[in-house]
Amino acid sequence: MPQALQGMRLDGIRKHLWRYGNQVAARNxxxxxxxxxWLAAWDAALADLTDRRVVLHGSELGVFALRALHHGAAHVVCADPYPLEARITTGIVQKHFMKQWRARFGEAVASWTEQEQRASFESFAACVDIVSGEPQTVLEADCLVFSQIDHTLLGTGIVQAVRRHQGEGRSIRRVLPASARVFAMPIAWNYDATGYQLEALNVLRWSPYPQPFDVETTAWTPMSEPIEVGSLDFSDFxxxxxxxxxxxxKTGEVDAIVFWFELDLGGHCIGNEPGSPLRWLKPAVQHIDAISVTDGDERVLRTQMTETRFHFQLGDSASSPRSQSLPGWYVSTLGDAPRTQAYRAAISRALDGATDSLVLDIGAGCGMLPMLAAEAGARQIVGCESNVGIVQAGRDVITVNGYADRVALIGKDCRNMTIPEDLPRPADLVVLELFDCSLIGEGVLHYLGHAREHLLTESARFVPAKARIxxxxxxxxxDRLWDLDVNLLNPYRAHTGFINVDATRLDYRPLSEPFDVFEFDFATAGPQPEDKVIRLPAIASGTVGAVLFWFDLGLDEANWLPNDxxxxxxxxxxxxxxxxxxLSIETAGELPLRASHNGSRLSFRWEAESLAKDDFSLLPRWDPRWLAANTELEQQTQALLQHCVQNPDEYAKVAEIALRIAVDPAAHGVEPGIAQRxxxxFFNT
Structure with missing residues (x-):
């Protein structure tokens, strides 16, 4: 492939991913x-900009611009990198000034011509300019503010942005954040919560870009004290x-380097160290190949800092080529000690000394549940798992823990298993943990329906035995941030489908009591669709606009594992x-909700026949242009993937470009999360 054509391919993919960045920038x-x-720290920083002319590289949808003006800034330029950001910023800023403008001129406005009204308003709001992308004219400003930093500090392009805004002919002298101190610490992964040796999984704990380090403290061990590795000045990088x-x-193996930073926001500091109260900005973790260390050793950590990334190397640590990775959700599974203990007890109760029972684990992962069954006395356990990388690592895990003579891990979807090729006979006990946050989204009802018909005895037992949503x-x-009306942001906060959330970090207000949606007995439940209307009394007045849902697992008749x-x-x-x-509701009002599932997808909607059109808010839940652009991008991505599947040589070239961008997204002008997704x-294939 000529280099020119390879460059065209890279440029095309980069532009495609940039358009995705435009779609997610507002939500970020x-x-x-x-x-x-985060908001409080920046408020203190913006308060120091009195009488300053300020450029905001990313105005946080106009919110930081208006807050800077509130604190006395003389003039603000909102230099929003993406067009959608600039459009939303325009709406927020105009709504804010329109209210003040009307309050000032009152009824006199009605007698003006349209041109007079426009001229008056533009003059009134002249303290704010909004541009999309790199400004084409020289900006006369005192200070540049860059707040769109991610957990890696440099991965969203702050250094590049500062250099552009401080280029020839520009008068910007001050930058916020002004500087940063960088800290690091080597760690080892800790699997004590499981009770098993799972280090064979470490080969899959890899990512091209450092990931947010949001891991339970029980799941990792510090191998040194935290240490400052260096500092940088953004004005003179x-x-x-x-x-x-x-x-x-500590003696052991170093598996990763955790790093974080402390930002100087003009005398006001904020950091994302482990345990920081910041919700969204966590430390970062860079995976490395394991290195053995001994308590009392002194090792050299080399930190290479470029404009767009940090790279850490401990001693002679190498980085083996990787093509497979552990799904992010799997990591949190391994650290869930209450889940492991609950399953351990339930499997032991289900076997109840029947060591001759044949146990089948559907979606076995690395073999955790099969090992729990072997620990409880079962002499023959078969687990099926379709992720090739996890199967390979899981077999090593099972061998290391001494269960290879009783546990077999098969790299198959259970619907492709047969007797006696994969199972010597129908299984007596099924164990499974094939659940997403909606319970059924990973296809558990489909798998169980097939297994009951083809792979199980008629009297087979199940752990868990049942579940409820x-x-x-x-x-x-x-509604408001500081003294600002930000209602216009809500259409960009919403998702068209459901998302996984941690409700303990979510700002919401309950407007109904918790209620049951669907119940499933795994001995009989199949993928047949269900649809029902649930009429719920409101417990408070407010604006109801979302369903928060979860599931509880009935491990057996008497014991539940809650996810409340x-x-x-x-x-x-x-x-x-x-x-x-x-919907705007009053206390004691009735809320008619329709819940449905098609065997693998859960959804909710209002029972429209029971509601009047006037009951609904006038503010749209989604921006239709934003939705249309999302749909178009997804279609383009699917077409690209289909083309790659049909052309192996093309697949290899696109995969290499995808990885190149993911390793250093800022160097390609791509939003890091988009580059990773x-x-x-192209992983695990």
């Missing part, structure tokens, strides 16, 4: 704005290599959230 900004600690001596405090209606919206957002400790599954058209389409 809203996530930042919803973090009270210079690439650097820092060599830092690390005193090792529960939910409550909530108010989930943004109010349950102590919680679980790795967390909860689901689906937004709905908003695109690259993951």
């Amino acid at each position: 900004a809203i996530v930042r704005l919803e973090d009270p600690h 210079q690439p650097a290599i820092w060599d830092t001596r690390l005193p090792i405090v 529960r939910a409550m209606l909530i108010e989930y919206r943004l 957002p109010h349950a102590a400790g919680g679980s790795h599954w967390k909860q689901g959230l689906q937004v709905l058209p908003e 695109f690259a993951s389409l």
Whole structure:
């Protein structure tokens, strides 16, 4: 392939991913704005901009611009990188000034011509300019603000942005954040919560871009004290290599480097160290190949800093080529000690000394549940798992833990299993943990229906034996941030389908009591669709616009494993959230909700026949142009993937480009999360 054509391919993919970035930028900004600690730190920084002319590289949808003016800034330029951001910023800013403008001129406005009204308003709001992308004219400003930082510090292009805005002919002298101190710590993964040796999985704990480090403290062990590796000045950035001596405090293997930073926001500091109260900005973790260390050793950690990324190397640590990775949700599963203990007890009760029982695990992963069954005395367990990488690592896990003589791990979907090729006879006990936050989204009802017909005895037992989906209606919206009306942000906060959330980090208000949605007995439940209307009394006045839902597992007749957002400790599954058209309600009003599933997808909607059109909010739940652009992008991505599947040589070239962009997204002008998701389409294949 000529280099020119390869460059065209790279440029085409980069532009495609940039358009995805335009779609997610507003939602990312809203996530930042919803973090009270992040907001408070920036409020203190913006308060120091009195009488300053300010350029905001990313105005946080106009919110930071208006807050800077509130604190006395003389003039603000909102230089929003994406067109959608600029459009939303325009709406927020105009709505804010329109109210003040009308209050000032009152009824006199009605007698003006349209041109006079426009001229008057533009003059009134002249303290704010809004541009999309890189400004084409020289900006006379005192300060540049860049708040769109992610967990890696440099991965969203802050250094590049500062250099552009401080280029020839520009007068910007001050940058916020002004500087940063960078800290790091080597860690080892800890699987004590499972009771098994799972280190064989570490080969799959890899990602091209450092991931947010949001892992339970029980799931990792620090191998040295945290240490400052260096500092940088954003106004005068210079690439650097820092060599830092690390005193090792524990014998074992270093599996990853965790790093974080402290930002200087003009005398006001905020950091994302482990345990920080920040909701959205976590430390970052870079995976490395395991390195053995001994307590008392002193190792050198080399930190290479470029404009767009940090890279850490401990001693002679290499990085083996990787093509498979552990799904992110799987990591949290391994650290869920209450789940493991509950399953351990339930499997033991289900076997009840019947060691001759044949146990089948559907969706066995690395073999955790099969090993629990072997631990409880079962002499023959077969697990099926379709993820090739996890199967390979799982077989090593089973061997290391001494269960290879009793546990067989098969790389198949259970619907492709047969007797006696894969199972010597029908199984007596089924164990499974094939659930997403909606319970049924991974196809558990389909798998069970097939297994009961082809792979199980008529009297087979199940762990869990049953499950129920529960939910409550909530108010989930943004009305004000500081003294600003930000209601216009709500259509960009919503998702068309449900999403996985941690309700303990979610700002919402219950407007109904929790209620049962669907119940499933796994001995009989199949993928047959269900549809029902649930009429719920409101418990408070407000604007109801979302369903928060979860599931509870009935491990047997007497014991439940709850996933309730109010349950102590919680679980790795967390909860689901689906937004709905908003309704204004009064206490004791009735809320008619229709719940349905098609065997694998759960959904909610209002029972429209029971509601009047006037009951609904006038503000649209989604921006139709935004939705249409999403649909078009998804269709283009599917067409690209289909083309790659049909052309192996093309697949290899696109996969290489996807990985190249994912490793260093800022260097390609791509939003990091988008780059990671695109690259993951080519993993595990």
